[in-house]
Amino acid sequence: MAEKPKLALYWAASCGGCEIATVNLHEKLLDLDAAFDFMFCPCLLDTKKKDIEALPDGAIAVTLFNGALRTEENMEMARLLRRKSRLLVAFGSCAKGGCVPALANLTSKDDLLKTIYLDSPSLDNPEGIIPSGTTAFTEGDIHLTPLLGRVKHLAQEGDVDYFVPGCPPEPHQIWNVIEAILSDTLPAKGSTVGCGTLTVCDDCDRTKEEKRIPAFRRSYEFYPDAQACLLEQGLLCMGIATRNGCGAPCTKANMPCTGCYGAPDGVSDQGAKMVAALGSVMDIGDTTGLSEEAIAARVAGFLATIPDYAGMFYKYTLASSTLGGRVGSKK
Amino acid sequence: MKIGIYFCNCGSNIADKINAETVAEAAKSFPDIPYVRIVDFICSEDGKLQFEESLKAEQPDRVVVAACSPRDHEATFQCCLSNAGMNPYLMQMVNIREQIAWVTEDPALATEKAISAIRGAVGRVRQQEPLEKKQLEVCPDALVIGAGPAGMKAALSLAEAGRKVTLVERTPFIGGLPVRFEELFPALECAPCMLEPLMGELLHGDHAGTIELLTMAELEQVTGFYGNFNVKIRQKPRHVSLHDCIGCGECAAVCPARTTNTFNCHASDRAAVDFAFTGALPNAPFLMEDICIRSKGEECRACKDVCPMGEHVIDLDEVDTVVERTVGAIILATGAGLYDASLIAGLGMGTLPDVYDALQFERMLSSTGPTGGEIVTAAGTPPASVAIIHCVGSLDDGHKPYCSGICCQYAFKFNHLISAKLPDAAITHYHRELVMPGKEAHTLFQHAVHNKNSTLKRYDGIADLGVRAGDNGGLRVSAKDVELSAEMVILCPAVTPAEGGDRLAALLDVSRDSFGFFRELHGRMDAAQSSIKGVYLAGACQEPMDIRTAMLEGMASVGYALAGLQPGRTLEIEPITAEVDETHCAGCRLCISVCPYRAILFDTEQNRSSVNAVLCHGCGTCVTACPAGAITGHHFSNAQIMAEMEGVLK
Numbered sequence: 001m002a003e004k005p006k007l008a009l010y011w012a013a014s015c016g017g018c019e020i021a022t023v024n025l026h027e028k029l030l031d032l033d034a035a036f037d038f039m040f041c042p043c044l045l046d047t048k049k050k051d052i053e054a055l056p057d058g059a060i061a062v063t064l065f066n067g068a069l070r071t072e073e074n075m076e077m078a079r080l081l082r083r084k085s086r087l088l089v090a091f092g093s094c095a096k097g098g099c100v101p102a103l104a105n106l107t108s109k110d111d112l113l114k115t116i117y118l119d120s121p122s123l124d125n126p127e128g129i130i131p132s133g134t135t136a137f138t139e140g141d142i143h144l145t146p147l148l149g150r151v152k153h154l155a156q157e158g159d160v161d162y163f164v165p166g167c168p169p170e171p172h173q174i175w176n177v178i179e180a181i182l183s184d185t186l187p188a189k190g191s192t193v194g195c196g197t198l199t200v201c202d203d204c205d206r207t208k209e210e211k212r213i214p215a216f217r218r219s220y221e222f223y224p225d226a227q228a229c230l231l232e233q234g235l236l237c238m239g240i241a242t243r244n245g246c247g248a249p250c251t252k253a254n255m256p257c258t259g260c261y262g263a264p265d266g267v268s269d270q271g272a273k274m275v276a277a278l279g280s281v282m283d284i285g286d287t288t289g290l291s292e293e294a295i296a297a298r299v300a301g302f303l304a305t306i307p308d309y310a311g312m313f314y315k316y317t318l319a320s321s322t323l324g325g326r327v328g329s330k331k
Numbered sequence: 332m333k334i335g336i337y338f339c340n341c342g343s344n345i346a347d348k349i350n351a352e353t354v355a356e357a358a359k360s361f362p363d364i365p366y367v368r369i370v371d372f373i374c375s376e377d378g379k380l381q382f383e384e385s386l387k388a389e390q391p392d393r394v395v396v397a398a399c400s401p402r403d404h405e406a407t408f409q410c411c412l413s414n415a416g417m418n419p420y421l422m423q424m425v426n427i428r429e430q431i432a433w434v435t436e437d438p439a440l441a442t443e444k445a446i447s448a449i450r451g452a453v454g455r456v457r458q459q460e461p462l463e464k465k466q467l468e469v470c471p472d473a474l475v476i477g478a479g480p481a482g483m484k485a486a487l488s489l490a491e492a493g494r495k496v497t498l499v500e501r502t503p504f505i506g507g508l509p510v511r512f513e514e515l516f517p518a519l520e521c522a523p524c525m526l527e528p529l530m531g532e533l534l535h536g537d538h539a540g541t542i543e544l545l546t547m548a549e550l551e552q553v554t555g556f557y558g559n560f561n562v563k564i565r566q567k568p569r570h571v572s573l574h575d576c577i578g579c580g581e582c583a584a585v586c587p588a589r590t591t592n593t594f595n596c597h598a599s600d601r602a603a604v605d606f607a608f609t610g611a612l613p614n615a616p617f618l619m620e621d622i623c624i625r626s627k628g629e630e631c632r633a634c635k636d637v638c639p640m641g642e643h644v645i646d647l648d649e650v651d652t653v654v655e656r657t658v659g660a661i662i663l664a665t666g667a668g669l670y671d672a673s674l675i676a677g678l679g680m681g682t683l684p685d686v687y688d689a690l691q692f693e694r695m696l697s698s699t700g701p702t703g704g705e706i707v708t709a710a711g712t713p714p715a716s717v718a719i720i721h722c723v724g725s726l727d728d729g730h731k732p733y734c735s736g737i738c739c740q741y742a743f744k745f746n747h748l749i750s751a752k753l754p755d756a757a758i759t760h761y762h763r764e765l766v767m768p769g770k771e772a773h774t775l776f777q778h779a780v781h782n783k784n785s786t787l788k789r790y791d792g793i794a795d796l797g798v799r800a801g802d803n804g805g806l807r808v809s810a811k812d813v814e815l816s817a818e819m820v821i822l823c824p825a826v827t828p829a830e831g832g833d834r835l836a837a838l839l840d841v842s843r844d845s846f847g848f849f850r851e852l853h854g855r856m857d858a859a860q861s862s863i864k865g866v867y868l869a870g871a872c873q874e875p876m877d878i879r880t881a882m883l884e885g886m887a888s889v890g891y892a893l894a895g896l897q898p899g900r901t902l903e904i905e906p907i908t909a910e911v912d913e914t915h916c917a918g919c920r921l922c923i924s925v926c927p928y929r930a931i932l933f934d935t936e937q938n939r940s941s942v943n944a945v946l947c948h949g950c951g952t953c954v955t956a957c958p959a960g961a962i963t964g965h966h967f968s969n970a971q972i973m974a975e976m977e978g979v980l981k
Contacts, residue, residue: 199959202917202938210924229919240919241958266915266960266969273958280925280956288845289732 005061014067021168098319105325167260195245271313386415418461454978462906469558479507481870482664484885557865568649578614582634599701667871714818826875915961
């Protein structure tokens with residue numbers, strides 16, 4: 001019997017959700033195991049980095065790489081797995097667009113460390129230690145990998161063959177990708193797979209009407225109607241500017257879409273597109289005869305109902321957005 | 332791809348600041364290495380000929396013209412491309428004159444800027460695609476809503492031009508507000524007499540055959556678009572045949588049911604089947620179903636039995652009818668009403684007898700009104716003193732901030748008519764501002780000023796005025812500390828849009844201003860057009876106006892309808908429109924809310940939006956708004972704009 005193709009599932013700066021989503025394949029995991037030699041997954045298996053280094057280049061058929069690139073170790077692993085893999089898949093929103101880890105790009109590395117290790121009110125750090133570099137212990141030295149100046153997504157570091165969106169990717173879509181790999185029906189290199197070609201609105205069966213939004217509300221403030229479009233009810237639902245394929249589980253649970261599948265085809269910047277769309281349906285009432293100042297005050301009143309622009313519009317895509325992060329926090 | 336750059340020196344206008352040779356040299360590094368031709372005046376007859384000959388000889392795939400503003404000559408050069416056998420949309424103009432040569436001091440910098448801009452245009456034009464204008468057959472007929480002065484004028488003029496017109500009127504009669512007045516400013520003409528020839532022409536003239544008048548009717552549904560609107564009109568039953576009734580009034584005389592008459596501001600009675608007022612046209616009564624005693628379950632056919640023209644004339648069982656028509660244009664002429672003066676506290680409107688608003692007083696003055704034209708108080712005696720309060724709710728931020736424009740003129744008309752009927756009556760005008768523009772209005776004003784019995788008093792704000800019942804009868808009018816007696820008070824309230832404008836606006840998607848008047852496409856350039864193509868505005872539904880202006884507006888709206896829609900001629904549709912890629916539309920309907928022209932239709936079965944190219948103005952609002960990136964603006968696609976920016980920034 002021919003050797004099964006090797007499959008790796010690696011995590012860089014990530015939360016482990018992509019692994020859980022993969023485990024949520026349930027009994028299909030057996031099919032996965034039948035088709036692949038699932039040989040590298042730090043979350044589940046004991047294979048070491050040196051084992052991978054020992055493989056010939058291109059020995060791994062497919063690497064599903066999740067997580068953003070936060071540290072030099074992440075970078076090193078990304079380069080290593082690129083070299084060893086015939087197909088490198090940016091798996092999940094962190095690898096595809098930076099996701100939550102990339103929100104750190106809104107501040108500098110030094111400010112970030114200061115907040116975490118020195119300023120946080122729950123800390124007990126009288127010596128003001130910021131962990132870094134090499135620390136000697138009696139049992140041996142501990143090396144901490146340095147943080148990069150800026151969080152990157154996988155394609156910023158090397159060639160990526162396919163992108164799978166989602167935070168995490170939905171299990172049924174993970175299986176679709178596996179099947180496409182097995183049946184050799186993947187689309188052109190560079191495509192986003194494991195998703196639909198429309199927006200979440202197509203998956204969401206709520207009733208959509210014309211939209212005029214006078215102000216936004218937060219989920220905790222009211223019980224949304226179960227049938228009407230959440231955006232029309234004043235919840236900041238990102239579904240209109242988010243690629244579909246997830247099946248809209250969030251809106252089905254009466255929660256607004258937060259945009260984890262990223263921008264749909266034809267949209268390069270999800271957050272910017274969302275801002276353009278909302279600007280078009282913002283309802284600040286009749287402005288006839290109002291002064292510029294009065295109109296500006298109405299707009300400001302509307303905008304004040306949006307709590308966190310970056311966290312809302314760029315939660316999943318800041319690293320791959322046009323802005324990329326705050327000016328001055330370059331590498 | 333072969334690209335030609337045509338550089339116009341514009342004499343010295345461009346050549347003084349931008350060196351054509353340097354641009355030509357730089358063009359060698361542009362994508363596709365375009366050829367460059369330098370022309371002295373490309374817009375001149377010689378220049379155009381040279382341009383066309385060169386296009387024919389070189390046969391480029393794309394053309395960039397670096398010259399003046401496209402607002403000056405884009406159409407000129409598009410025409411040259413067509414003459415040379417090219418699609419005119421394969422050209423991009425660069426405005427190197429106004430935007431570079433005229434505003435840049437240093438020639439070296441100007442040349443550098445021109446190179447960037449032309450490089451951008453080359454990048455853009457490579458992405459441009461041939462576009463075709465489309466032709467659409469149209470219906471030249473029109474719907475006119477409202478049969479007041481503006482609507483009647485419009486309907487008759489359209490009919491004179493050979494167009495079929497459906498004229499829809501909500502009330503049972505035509506003539507609008509002024510037909511209920513006795514005499515009009517500025518020349519004291521009798522209103523029904525002045526309007527009679529127009530109304531007569533409309534009902535019985537040479538062109539009456541092409542005017543379908545639907546009284547007691549309202550627009551119920553509109554689908555379609557400019558050139559091809561399908562409208563549904565619901566007509567309430569009159570119960571009296573307009574065809575057979577001769578207007579003798581026998582039915583009204585025997586009718587046992589009585590009520591107050593709306594059209595006399597409830598100051599007189601009428602029978603359930605009766606005329607709106609004497610002389611109302613069409614000359615036929617109408618039956619008020621809810622007043623007729625049959626509505627209370629009683630049997631009655633007195634009107635039917637008495638009718639000298641036969642019992643078929645009155646149909647007691649008539650029901651609503653719905654009329655469907657196809658029209659190319661819709662003219663809104665729904666007129667005006669008066670602000671409810673009872674909303675202004677302290678003036679006694681609705682609480683004190685002998686406080687009237689202008690419309691009630693017009694009816695009192697009218698020989699067909701409740702008093703037969705006599706000016707009398709509620710007690711039935713002629714008033715010895717009358718106070719006329721101007722600017723009631725107008726020029727008032729708490730009510731209507733605008734000047735209603737016509738009130739001063741009719742207030743001085745009242746002065747004249749009161750003095751004519753009651754020569755000894757004292758008349759006091761309380762006014763904020765006095766507005767009497769034009770060459771005719773001064774006559775009535777001068778008459779009032781020189782009337783020995785009249786006084787003009789200026790007040791600052793309506794809160795300074797008060798009207799109360801006098802201790803010994805009559806009324807007391809106070810302005811700050813000064814109080815005077817008056818036996819009658821006439822209020823001149825702000826002119827407001829007629830009721831129902833909100834419903835019509837929703838049906839047609841025509842926008843309204845914050846006062847409820849229909850909003851013009853442009854307040855000066857296109858004041859008789861609404862924001863919706865093919866829906867025109869006439870008369871006081873767009874702002875307070877007098878009869879003269881309303882008639883002119885009626886004609887203006889006809890001008891648009893006649894110029895745009897001609898029998899046998901098709902409508903040319905500009906290809907610079909938005910288009911929805913249905914494979915990427917997820918049906919969120921966001922685009923529909925943002926389209927100012929109601930050009931986006933939604934297919935509820937397919938759950939997809941589509942743009943109607945006839946209605947689309949190519950503004951691009953939906954392109955920006957579409958969160959799915961599914962809408963492309965033809966000739967302004969993302970790829971084109973990005974390519975231009977990349978070229979400029981290189």
